[in-house]
Amino acid sequence: MKKLSFTLAAASAICAAALTFNANADQKIPVLSAQELVNHCKLPASPDSRSYCIGYTTAIYDTYLATRHPQRAKNTICVKQPAPKRDEVIADYVQFISQTAPMLANDPAAGTFLSFLSMRFPCAKK
Known part of the structure; x- marks a missing residue:
């Protein structure tokens, strides 16, 4: 009887976890927009905004460096x-989004920052 109770309890827990996972899978996770990043990065900035800006932009570039694979994708x-x-x-990124490419303001910040870096620091043609 204890074995049956344990089995039913385990099955109930698994079903509850699956239902919770499915409910969360449908949620839309907000992504930081380019304009929101610009708002954190433009000067003068509060110490909190400045820290957020530096941390976010550094993380984007560091992730690029850590995840690219030179033999499978060109730099x-x-x-x-x-x-x-x-x-x-x-400051150049803020100007790029604010003046040169305001149509990108609602796009994800990480993608626009990587695109900006690709334009600002292009690799030599081989």
């Missing part, structure tokens, strides 16, 4: 050394 961002100052690159 699209090639930063020459010495690299420009971080604040200069961020």
